[in-house]
Amino acid sequence: MLARMSWETVDSLPESHSSGSPYKGLAEPVVAKRMGLRAVEKLRLFWRSTPELPSKRAARSVVLTPSHLYVERADGSRERVRLEALKGLRVDGPRLVYGVLDGEDLALLIRAGCPVITELDARLRQARASELEPLVSWRYRGVALFMASLFGSVGTFLLEEYSLEAMWDRIHMGLYTAEVVLGVVAGAAAMLAALLVLLFVPVRVQIDTLGVKRVRGIVPWLHYLDPPETFCAVRVDIQRLAGTRDNRTDLGFLVRLRRRGEAASAGDLDLRWFSYAEPVEKEETRRQAFEYGAQVARLLDLPLDQGS
Numbered sequence: 001m002l003a004r005m006s007w008e009t010v011d012s013l014p015e016s017h018s019s020g021s022p023y024k025g026l027a028e029p030v031v032a033k034r035m036g037l038r039a040v041e042k043l044r045l046f047w048r049s050t051p052e053l054p055s056k057r058a059a060r061s062v063v064l065t066p067s068h069l070y071v072e073r074a075d076g077s078r079e080r081v082r083l084e085a086l087k088g089l090r091v092d093g094p095r096l097v098y099g100v101l102d103g104e105d106l107a108l109l110i111r112a113g114c115p116v117i118t119e120l121d122a123r124l125r126q127a128r129a130s131e132l133e134p135l136v137s138w139r140y141r142g143v144a145l146f147m148a149s150l151f152g153s154v155g156t157f158l159l160e161e162y163s164l165e166a167m168w169d170r171i172h173m174g175l176y177t178a179e180v181v182l183g184v185v186a187g188a189a190a191m192l193a194a195l196l197v198l199l200f201v202p203v204r205v206q207i208d209t210l211g212v213k214r215v216r217g218i219v220p221w222l223h224y225l226d227p228p229e230t231f232c233a234v235r236v237d238i239q240r241l242a243g244t245r246d247n248r249t250d251l252g253f254l255v256r257l258r259r260r261g262e263a264a265s266a267g268d269l270d271l272r273w274f275s276y277a278e279p280v281e282k283e284e285t286r287r288q289a290f291e292y293g294a295q296v297a298r299l300l301d302l303p304l305d306q307g308s
Helices: 022-027 039-047 115-127 141-161 164-172 179-200 261-266 279-300
Strands: 032-034 059-064 068-073 078-082 086-092 095-100 106-109 135-139 203-208 211-216 222-226 231-244 247-259 269-275 304-306
Touching (some): 039 106, 086 115, 135 269, 247 279, 279 304
Antiparallel strands (some): 032 059, 095 106, 211 222, 231 247
16 A cells, blocks of 8 residues: 555644553654744744745644654644655745645744754655755846836936925826826826836745745745646747748747646646857757756656757
8 A cells, every 4th residue: 555645634743752552652762853843933934924925824833753743733633644645945045945745735933953944854855865946037027127127217306396396386286188197197197107017926946855846936926836837848939930831941949848637728837938149059049948948847857858
């Protein structure tokens, strides 16, 4: 029978010195533990809360045994998972996120000298002697900065050209469509547009053994996580300029992830675009695209397909 690889509910956490029968302590000896959350840690967890890792599911107490990781969460639930189910580690700001096969990932705030983190780090590194570094890239960051600068420049010019005092004077006189009123409104709208562009357009993409994490905004505030099982393959497609079948111009290569199952309805996830200006650069660009695709495939344990 295969061992259960996801979380299972337990009545209590193992104790270093068990009460009652001495055989219980022998069956589950405690290797390391961390107990409770400080007030500052609760605030940090609340601030870092995401739909995938909500603060109410944060670990309040953790006990590590030779075979299991036991957790008491902030919502009061107690669960355990086999150590073999831990599939990787991600550093997420002040948190360490441990991936769990077929189950909810676990986030622990970094504590100096924490014995649980020390033990888990040693076990994961021993299990993955050739641990791969995550791939981090940005999408649309240059476009976002250009558009924000453009809107910001227009807004700054208009707000310097037309004053708020003059606008309120015109409004009190009933001149709602006066030039100064429209100028201030347009300036404020341009500044708001610049802010919205910075908050929504750029996307930071991090790929590691836990999946693909996308964070939208220059100031990270919208988080999306796609676990590896969401995808079925890494694909490198040639991008061509539209034309006749026999007269098409190659523009570059696009590395994308193909979704599987129900997630396929969302379409492929584009990761990175590799372009070239001269035909002589094509082979080098192709090599770079496939090298990047191979790195993604190794991190997510997926096959690499060549598109058309």
